[in-house]
Amino acid sequence: MLPAIKNKNIFTVSQLNSKVRSLIEEIGTVWLVGEISNFSIPVSGHWYFTLKDSNAQVKCAMFKGNNRSVTFKPKNGKQILVKAHLSLYEPRGDYQLIIENMQPEGYGQLQQQFYELKIKLEKEGLFAQSNKKPFPKHPKCIGVVTSSTGAALFDILDILKRRDPSLSIVIYPTMVQGNGAEIQIGKMIKQANIRNECDLIILGRGGGSLEDLWCFNNEALARIIASSQIPIISAVGHETDITITDFVADMRAPTPSAAAELVSSSKDNKNEMLAHLCHKLSNTIHHYLSIKKQLLTQSTHRIEKQHPNYQIHKQNQQLDILTNRLENYIKQYLSYCEQKIKHRQYLLQLHTPSKQLEQQKVRLTRTVQRLLGSMDKKSLNIQHKLSLTLEKLEALSPLATLRRGYSITQTAQGDVVTSWQSLKTGDKLRTQLIDGEIRSTVN
Incomplete structure (x- = not known):
């Protein structure tokens, strides 16, 4: 016997799909890498394709407003990195990704690794302000971990000499680019901690591409910086360059020169302190804005679910599917009509007067041949019977x-x-x- 079921536990298919869509969309934005397949562009201008790897695949849609910003031509077999939010196409119950941004795999993959490591370390608390070590107000010895031949070192030395010649400087030479650079940098930071001769450390190098600065996005190096007993200033690249060491270090300087100015005293010491406080405030504001940005993104996604554009996108997607289905039906119907016309033409050819006349002529010829054969046979029979009768008549005559x-x-x-x-x-x-x-x- 089946258990009693309350009405509130019974869903329609539409209600179930709507509820599942709401649950899926709460996941928010995701980044993922995959290979394009089944790529198509209907007349609406939206992009539809499947993103797959060796073991799984997922359907994707990128609407016209977003795909205009893509700077390369997507094609089947191409590896890409996408930023998307999860959704469900309710009429068919298909789970899919709504793509917001798309990049080729190479550069995008490094960015993806950067964001994944940033999120991981941030969750562990390595970026927390409470873990930042205070800087000495009047340092006497500055350690510099950088390349011994790089322009960054000479900029730091020039500024420190100009601003505070009394400062002692210890250089910890290391590679700052290429394979194994992160290992050497980590060794120099550990060595500085073992020797314990510096009041603070400047970790720096000049600007470069994401690939050039990639050694500063290493997880092991980030953990070494976090465990350092000596305060560390991250001064990697230009002001617009952001690395993992910037987040985990006790302070970030926009450039190596700026780091040298921060750690050295001058007549404008109050201004420097103010700059330091401003920078600290900037970091706090940046962190606060980052949190608010995440909340704004989540709120935006919730609003987008109810936004007319979202419904329009859904309707456009359904229209594309129905248009494709109609085109297939028309093709099938036209093919059926074409076959029917060919069959009718064949039947018409069989029943044309000329064809009928030809057939009748053949039948007439055969009938005449049969008739002549029958007449000849009949005539022979009659002649034979007549001969027999004449013989009998002759005998009786x-x-x-x-x-x-x-x-x-x-x-x-x-x-x-x-x-x-x-x-x-x-x-x-x-x-x-x-x-x-x-x-x-x-x-």
Whole structure:
């Protein structure tokens, strides 16, 4: 016996799909890498494709307003990095990704790794302000971890010499680019902590591409910086360059030169302190704005669910599907009509007057041939029967009797005389012989 089911536990398919869509869309924005397949662009201008790897695949849609910003031409087989939010196409119950941004895999993959590591370390608390070590107000010795031949080192030395010649400087030379650079940087930071001769450390290098600065986005190096007992200033690249070391260090300087100015005293010490406080405030504001930006993004996604554009996108997607289905139906119908026309043309050719006349001529020829054959056969049969009849008639004919010497005598009226008693004097007689007749009178 089935258990009782309350009405509130019974869903329609539409209600279920709507609820599942709401749950899926709460996940928010995701980044993922995959290969394009089944790429199509209907007349609406939206992009539809499947993103797959060796084990799985997911359907994707990128609407016209977003795909205009893509700087390369997507095609099947191309590896890409996408930023998307999850959704469900309710009419079919299909789980799909709504793509917001798309990049080729190479550069985008580094960005994806950067964001994943940033999120991971941030969740662990490595970026927390409470973990930042305070800087000495009047440092006496500055450690510099950088390349011994790089322009960054000479900029730092020039500024420190100009601003505070009394400062001691210890250089920890290391690679700042390429394979193994992160290992050397980590060793120098550990060595500075073991020697414990510096009040603070400047970790710096000049600007470069994301690939050039990639050693500063290493997880192991980030953990070494976080565990350092000596405060560290991250001064990597230009002001617009952001690395993981900037977040995990106790302070970030926009450039190596700016780091040198921050750690050295001058007549404008108050201004420097103010700059330091401003920078600290900037970091706090940046962190606050980052949190608010995430909340804004989540709120925006919730609003987008109810926004007319979202409904329009859904309707456009459904329109594309129905248009494709209609096109297929029209093609099938036209193909059916074409086959039907060909069949009718074939039947028409079979029933044209000329074809019918040809067939009738063939039938007539065959019928005439059969008729002539039947007539010949019938004529032969009749001739044979006639011959037999003539033979029989010949055998029974009086002429045959006459040939044997007999004759036939008839009266003038044509009666055969079989007895003399039937005659009287004066009767005219005619005697038939084989080769003529004799006329006589009874006396």
